[in-house]
Structure formats: C-alpha cells, structure tokens
Amino acid sequence: MAENLFAAIDMGTNAFKLVIVQAHFPGKFLPLLTAKESIVLGRDSSSSTISSHSQQLSIKSLNKFNEIIQTHQVPALHTRCVATSAVREARNKSQFIDSVAESTGFNVEVLSGEQEARFAYMGALQFLPVYDDLVLNVDIGGGSTEFAIGSRGKVEFCSSLKLGHVTLTQQNFGDDEVERVLNMREFIRNLVKESGLIEKVKDFGFQVAVGSSGTIRAIERAVFKGYQLGYVDNEVFFRECKRDWRFNRKELKSVVESLCKGGEGEKARRDALFKRRSQSIVAGGILLEEIFDMLGIDNMLVSGYGLREGVIADTLANAYGDGYDLNSNARFRSLLQLAAGFNGKKKTTSAAKCASMARVIFEGLRKCKERDNNEVGLTVPLDDKDLDYIEAACLLHNIGLFAGKKGYHKQSYHIIMNGNHLHGYSAKEVKLIALLTRHHRKKLPKFNGSSFNEFGDEEKQKFGVLCAIVRLCVLLHQNGYVSYKEMEISHSHEGFELLKGTYIQAGREIMIKSVTSAIPIYTMQVFKMPKKLCEDINAAVARFWWGQQQDEGRFHWIKWDNLADPKEKGGIGFRDMKIMNLACLSKQIWRLHQNPDALWAQILKGIYFPSTNIWEAKKGARASWVWASLLEGRDLIKENSQWLIGDGSKVNIWDDRWILKQGKVELKSDVQRQDLRNLPQKVQHILNKEDGIWDLSALQQIITEDTVEAIHRMPICENGGEDRMVWRASKNGEYSVKSGYFMLKNAEDRQSGSKASSSHQISDELWKKIWAWKVPRKVKNFCWRLCRGALAVQLFLWKRKIAGCVVWV
Numbered sequence: 001m002a003e004n005l006f007a008a009i010d011m012g013t014n015a016f017k018l019v020i021v022q023a024h025f026p027g028k029f030l031p032l033l034t035a036k037e038s039i040v041l042g043r044d045s046s047s048s049t050i051s052s053h054s055q056q057l058s059i060k061s062l063n064k065f066n067e068i069i070q071t072h073q074v075p076a077l078h079t080r081c082v083a084t085s086a087v088r089e090a091r092n093k094s095q096f097i098d099s100v101a102e103s104t105g106f107n108v109e110v111l112s113g114e115q116e117a118r119f120a121y122m123g124a125l126q127f128l129p130v131y132d133d134l135v136l137n138v139d140i141g142g143g144s145t146e147f148a149i150g151s152r153g154k155v156e157f158c159s160s161l162k163l164g165h166v167t168l169t170q171q172n173f174g175d176d177e178v179e180r181v182l183n184m185r186e187f188i189r190n191l192v193k194e195s196g197l198i199e200k201v202k203d204f205g206f207q208v209a210v211g212s213s214g215t216i217r218a219i220e221r222a223v224f225k226g227y228q229l230g231y232v233d234n235e236v237f238f239r240e241c242k243r244d245w246r247f248n249r250k251e252l253k254s255v256v257e258s259l260c261k262g263g264e265g266e267k268a269r270r271d272a273l274f275k276r277r278s279q280s281i282v283a284g285g286i287l288l289e290e291i292f293d294m295l296g297i298d299n300m301l302v303s304g305y306g307l308r309e310g311v312i313a314d315t316l317a318n319a320y321g322d323g324y325d326l327n328s329n330a331r332f333r334s335l336l337q338l339a340a341g342f343n344g345k346k347k348t349t350s351a352a353k354c355a356s357m358a359r360v361i362f363e364g365l366r367k368c369k370e371r372d373n374n375e376v377g378l379t380v381p382l383d384d385k386d387l388d389y390i391e392a393a394c395l396l397h398n399i400g401l402f403a404g405k406k407g408y409h410k411q412s413y414h415i416i417m418n419g420n421h422l423h424g425y426s427a428k429e430v431k432l433i434a435l436l437t438r439h440h441r442k443k444l445p446k447f448n449g450s451s452f453n454e455f456g457d458e459e460k461q462k463f464g465v466l467c468a469i470v471r472l473c474v475l476l477h478q479n480g481y482v483s484y485k486e487m488e489i490s491h492s493h494e495g496f497e498l499l500k501g502t503y504i505q506a507g508r509e510i511m512i513k514s515v516t517s518a519i520p521i522y523t524m525q526v527f528k529m530p531k532k533l534c535e536d537i538n539a540a541v542a543r544f545w546w547g548q549q550q551d552e553g554r555f556h557w558i559k560w561d562n563l564a565d566p567k568e569k570g571g572i573g574f575r576d577m578k579i580m581n582l583a584c585l586s587k588q589i590w591r592l593h594q595n596p597d598a599l600w601a602q603i604l605k606g607i608y609f610p611s612t613n614i615w616e617a618k619k620g621a622r623a624s625w626v627w628a629s630l631l632e633g634r635d636l637i638k639e640n641s642q643w644l645i646g647d648g649s650k651v652n653i654w655d656d657r658w659i660l661k662q663g664k665v666e667l668k669s670d671v672q673r674q675d676l677r678n679l680p681q682k683v684q685h686i687l688n689k690e691d692g693i694w695d696l697s698a699l700q701q702i703i704t705e706d707t708v709e710a711i712h713r714m715p716i717c718e719n720g721g722e723d724r725m726v727w728r729a730s731k732n733g734e735y736s737v738k739s740g741y742f743m744l745k746n747a748e749d750r751q752s753g754s755k756a757s758s759s760h761q762i763s764d765e766l767w768k769k770i771w772a773w774k775v776p777r778k779v780k781n782f783c784w785r786l787c788r789g790a791l792a793v794q795l796f797l798w799k800r801k802i803a804g805c806v807v808w809v
Contacts, residue, residue, distance in 0.1 A: 013142025085143030113160020129423030585633030648683030
C-alpha cells in the first residue's frame with residue numbers, strides 16, 4: 001500500500017497546504033487526507049524578507065505535516081515540498097530554505113512563475129474534463145497570479161504577474177473605500193497592460209477558461225450560496241443543491257459589488273461566509289473581475305484541485321514514465337460524480353469497496369499469470385485499460401437503484417448510455433462499461449445479440465472474463481463474504497482460488513447459507529439422503545464456520561444443534577441437512593395432494609395407490625427409492641395440517657385432523673381401535689345436509705364429550721363443495737419448506753430437551769435486538785459470541801476446563 005502513496009506540500013503566500021493521495025497506474029488518484037496551516041509569509045515584515053517569526057511558524061507547520069506524512073508511511077521519494085511567490089521574491093530565500101531543510105528534512109523546490117502556472121494547469125486537468133480543449137487557466141495566489149494556455153497537457157503559453165490578493169490588500173490605495181477600489185482597479189489594469197498578457201492571450205486564443213485557486217473557489221461558493229442575493233444564511237434553500245463549479249461574468253460582478261459595500265453589517269456577512277479569507281477576498285474579487293474584462297472571459301469553470309494536485313500529477317508522470325495518462329484522473333472523477341449523483345453516500349461507498357475488491361482480484365489474476373510464466377489458463381490477456389473498465393462498472397453498477405430494485409441493472413445501463421456523463425472515454429468504451437453494468441446480475445450476456453455487433457471475437461472473449469470478475473465482486477461484496485483488504489488469489493492446476501483464510505466469520509454465515517440452501521436442494525426434494533451424508537455436510541459447515549482448515553484441530557465453541565437454532569433462539573440459523581431433507585420431501589407430498597391431475601402425480605397414483613389416496617397409500621414390497629423417500633415426508637403433512645370440511649367425502653373421521661382447535665377425534669379410554677370398523681368412516685356420513693346439522697348419534701357412545709361439543713361448534717357449509725386441506729403453520733394455508741423445517745426442528749428440540757444453559761439465561765427479545773442492530777455484521781457476530789460464551793477469554797476457557805487457564809477470584 002505504501003508504494004501507492006504520494007504527498008505534496010504547497011508553501012503558499014497565504015497558507016501552507018498538504019495533500020496525501022493513493023495513486024494507481026496509469027495516473028488516477030484519490031485524496032486520502034488534506035491539511036492546512038494559516039501561515040501568511042511576510043505579513044509582519046515591511047520589506048520583502050521572511051521574518052524570523054514567520055520562519056518559526058513555517059517550520060512548526062512543516063514539522064506537523066512531516067509527522068502526518070510519516071504516520072501514513074509515505075515514501076520519502078514520493079513526497080515533494082514546493083514554494084511559490086512569497087519565497088521566490090524573498091531576499092533571505094536561501095537562508096530560509098536551508099533552515100527548513102535542517103529542521104524538517106524537506107528539500108524545498110522554489111517554483112518559477114512559469115512552473116507555478118504549469119502545475120496549476122495540470123492540477124485543473126485532474127479535476128475537470130477539459131483535457132482536449134484549449135484551456136486558459138487562471139490561478140490567483142497570495143503574491144502572484146499565474147496564467148497558462150494549454151491543450152492535452154501541453155502548455156503553449158504561461159505567464160506570472162506580481163498581482164496577488166494578499167499583496168494587493170497590503171498596499172496603500174487610499175483611505176476612502178471608493179477611492180481605494182478605483183485606485184486598485186487602475187493599478188491592476190496598468191500592470192496587466194504593461195505585461196503584454198492581453199496580446200498573448202489573443203494570439204493563442206482559448207476555448208475554456210478555468211480558475212484553480214482558493215480565491216476563485218471562494219467566489220464560486222459565494223455565487224452558489226447566493227451571496228449577491230442575500231441568500232447566504234438560508235441553508236435550507238441550498239441543502240439539496242449540488243455545486244455547479246462554474247459562474248459567469250454577470251454573477252462575478254454582482255458578488256464583487258456586494259463585497260465592495262461598506263458598513264459593519266456587510267463586513268459581518270462577509271466574515272461569516274469567507275472566514276479567514278474575508279480580509280483579502282475583496283482584492284481577489286476585484287482582480288478576477290478585471291481579468292474577466294481585459295481577457296474577454298464570459299464564463300469560467302472552477303477546479304477543486306490546484307497547485308498541490310498539479311505537483312502530484314508531475315510526480316506520478318516521473319514515477320510511471322511513458323505509461324502515465326494525464327487525463328486518467330479526470331475520467332475517474334467523472335465516474336465518481338455520476339455515482340454520487342444517483343447514489344447517496346452509503347451506496348457510493350459500497351460501490352467503491354466493490355471496485356477495490358475488483359482491483360485485488362484483477363491484480364491477483366495478473367500476478368498469477370506472470371508468476372507461472374503465462375501458463376495460467378486465461379483465454380485473453382488483461383491490461384490496465386481492462387482494470388479501468390471493471391472498476392468503472394463496479395462503481396456504477398447500482399446507480400439504477402434510484403428507480404427501484406426491480407430491473408435496476410437495466411436502468412444503470414440506460415443512464416450510462418444516454419446521459420453523456422462519462423468524460424474522456426470513447427463511445428465504444430462507454431458502451432463496454434454500460435454492458436458490464438447491465439450483465440452484473442441476472443442473465444449472462446448473449447454475444448450473438450445486436451449489442452455486441454461492434455465487438456470482435458477476442459473482445460467478446462475478454463468481455464466474458466471482465467463480466468465474470470464484476471459479477472463475482474458484486475456477489476462477494478453484497479453478501480459480506482470477505483474483507484477486500486485481506487483478499488488473496490492463489491492458482492493451481494485446478495484453477496484460481498480465493499483463499500479461505502481471508503473469510504471473516506460474519507461473511508462465512510452468508511456463504512454457508514447460500515451454498516447449503518442451493519447446491520443439494522434438487523436431490524433433497526426427490527431422495528432421502530443417507531444419514532451419514534447429512535452428518536458429513538453438517539460437519540463440513542461447522543468446520544468452515546469455526547475456521548477449521550484441513551488436517552487442523554479447531555475448538556468448536558457451540559455444538560451443532562445449537563448453531564442450527566433460529567437467531568431469535570440464540571443460534572445462527574444454519575440448516576440441519578437431515579431435517580431439511582424431510583421438509584423438502586414433504587413439499588412433494590403437498591404438491592401431489594394439491595395437483596392430483598399433474599402427469600407425474602397420475603403416474604405415481606397408477607403405480608402405487610390406484611384405488612386409494614396419498615394419505616392411505618402403502619409403501620409396498622417393491623417400492624422405488626423415490627417413492628419410499630416421498631412417504632418419509634408424509635407424516636409431517638398429516639400431523640400438522642387441518643381439513644376444512646366441504647362435503648366431507650375425502651376426510652376420514654378417525655385418522656385425519658378435521659376438528660377446529662382440536663384436530664383429531666378423541667376416543668373414550670375404554671374404546672379400542674378395532675371397535676371402529678363398523679362405524680361411519682367418512683365425515684360425510686355424519687353430516688345431515690338437509691337440516692344442516694351434525695348427526696353424532698352413532699358416535700356419542702365412543703367419543704369424549706369435549707369432542708362432541710367441538711364438532712357441534714363447527715359451522716356446516718351450506719353449498720357443500722370439496723374438502724380442502726390447509727397447512728396450519730402459514731397464514732395462507734399453503735405448505736412451505738421453511739415452515740415445515742421449523743416444525744420438524746422444534747419437534748426434535750422438544751424431544752431431545754437439551755439446550756445450552758447460556759441461551760436459556762438470555763431472553764428471545766435480546767437475541768432479536770442483537771440481530772436487528774444497524775451495525776456491521778462483524779459487530780453483531782461479536783455480540784452473539786459474547787452472549788453465547790464463545791470467545792477465547794480466560795473465563796470461558798476456564799469454564800470449559802481447558803488446561804493452562806486460571807481465573808482469580
């Protein structure tokens with residue numbers, strides 16, 4: 001990580017500024033930290049020298065910056081410290097630079113005016129998509145103003161004038177406010193005319209004007225806040241607005257007119273918005289307005305980056321050599337702006353983590369290929385542009401969620417294709433990124449479709465690889481399987497592997513539930529799996545949950561039966577394979593009963609129960625394994641279902657559950673089952689349809705009084721109709737594997753009657769609160785382990801009688 005960190009310090013006239021960035025080839029970077037120290041060089045000296053007091057403050061500030069840089073472990077070769085106008089013009093420049101080097105270790109580069117103009121232009125290119133335009137860049141500093149005209153990173157003309165907002169503020173232009181403004185304007189005009197700047201700008205021309213200094217950004221912020229309209233205090237009005245990073249000549253003139261107004265009220269309003277810069281913002285505004293007028297600027301784009309970022313760009317150009325792309329960061333910023341425009345902070349951060357995961361996997365694949373002398377089984381070569389595409393797709397894959405979750409991947413595709421949001425990419429590259437977001441979920445791409453007509457065979461092959469990486473990253477990140485900071489890729493003759501040791505335990509939970517609920521589900525719906533196989537799967541899940549590798553001993557803090565409990569009962573909710581198997585088989589019995597006309601149901605009926613129904617069917621002497629397996633799930637349905645009586649023709653009085661709130665018929669204690677043979681067998685035989693009453697005369701001598709009362713309370717359907725079976729464990733009366741599983745699990749728990757004491761001591765409400773907390777999964781997991789006594793602390797080790805653990809009381 002440290003080799004990707006770069007730092008730049010700008011020793012300006014008005015302040016010292018530090019930026020630390022994390023950079024990636026071929027030139028994009030992400031600021032990790034910015035810091036600022038308010039040092040105004042030369043303020044306390046009447047001559048053009050840096051006073052001893054300013055030197056002491058400078059060294060103190062630079063030592064702070066040095067501590068920050070060392071804390072982030074930025075390599076010394078990746079750190080640059082540059083000085084501008086105030087040091088450049090100081091008489092004691094050499095003595096000051098030597099003092100800084102001796103006290104802080106920084107070798108200060110004193111920039112010429114032309115170098116300062118060039119770096120300011122390069123900084124603007126890192127923020128705005130103006131790489132292909134002919135740009136006039138204006139940078140108003142504290143002691144000088146730099147002008148640069150350039151295109152595609154090449155500076156055609158640059159100039160530096162000794163006009164700065166601090167030096168102009170310090171000059172004596174008169175005591176009267178109106179006179180002072182007039183004299184300042186005249187001074188600025190004369191100096192600009194004498195410099196020949198106006199003629200040079202006319203000769204070279206420009207397409208776009210860009211401002212890249214703190215003063216210009218402050219004026220743009222004033223325009224955005226409505227300073228000239230008196231809206232600056234109305235935060236509610238601007239809270240949902242996003243800065244446009246531009247202003248025109250009319251807006252600038254209105255702000256300057258407001259700044260030049262006298263009075264205590266205006267001064268207080270100016271101080272509130274501009275803070276420390278309010279002392280010199282009037283001079284800065286007047287200077288910028290004169291520049292607009294003399295150079296013919298109507299509109300100006302404003303760069304959030306400046307000299308510091310330009311120094312970073314120059315350092316990256318030296319570090320990366322010929323492979324450096326000056327426009328890479330502006331492209332990257334257009335991706336971030338599009339992502340942030342449609343997503344909130346949380347979703348944008350999530351997408352950024354997904355992109356980081358994609359980078360790790362991509363670089364891991366490339367390293368494996370290099371390490372194995374290109375023998376790794378990748379069908380197509382991968383280069384840095386491909387990494388750029390998959391990172392872009394990961395950053396933008398979820399922007400369609402603003403319109404709802406259904407089909408959001410298609411919305412993401414249309415936004416990218418139709419919005420003209422991505423700058424610096426060709427039309428073909430934009431389409432490639434859009435297609436990667438389109439196919440990050442749901443259906444895989446079909447290369448014979450019209451969307452891929454303009455791509456060649458090799459490009460289609462490469463797209464398949466990139467699409468697989470994006471889909472994998474989105475899946476791993478959404479389900480929290482791994483921490484991208486600890487991911488590692490290995491390769492063997494069998495293929496690539498994401499090392500298991502990198503799984504965090506909270507991610508293992510999702511992985512276990514996803515895999516165990518998907519892989520064996522078809523088999524479990526048709527066949528009863530051998531008991532040994534179910535136990536082996538359960539054991540493999542437990543080993544993975546506790547992080548146990550092959551041939552490794554690892555302590556299992558909680559037994560499997562308790563892990564398989566629902567979360568609200570103190571478990572994790574893992575599925576026991578044996579119980580899951582029975583629940584799935586019961587689903588087929590339910591379908592067989594609900595859809596008797598289905599072809600497969602008719603085949604089974606013709607073979608195994610042609611003259612009866614599924615509830616009375618026998619196994620038979622030569623039953624297939626499928627039929628024998630299905631009958632294993634029948635008892636669950638019979639014991640936990642309820643018949644709703646229609647005409648009573650399908651319901652057996654003695655064997656079925658049909659009495660509301662009671663279930664089966666209860667016999668008197670002295671009655672035997674064989675005594676029932678000569679009695680009515682179907683419910684329809686005890687229904688008096690003509691009078692609409694129950695006829696229990698043949699049953700009253702053998703059933704209990706409670707049963708008689710319960711039957712009489714049951715309503716009789718006047719229109720008859722078919723009898724209908726409903727599943728009691730669901731609201732809609734339909735059987736589901738989930739409800740069937742929990743029925744079986746609860747029954748097994750009641751039968752075994754053995755639970756861990758720690759879960760008994762904690763109420764179900766607390767378990768629900770733990771898993772409902774809006775905190776990261778790993779925090780919930782830690783709290784669960786703490787409550788279950790599953791942490792390797794001395795107290796819990798001592799309770800389990802593990803040798804070498806002593807607890808002092």
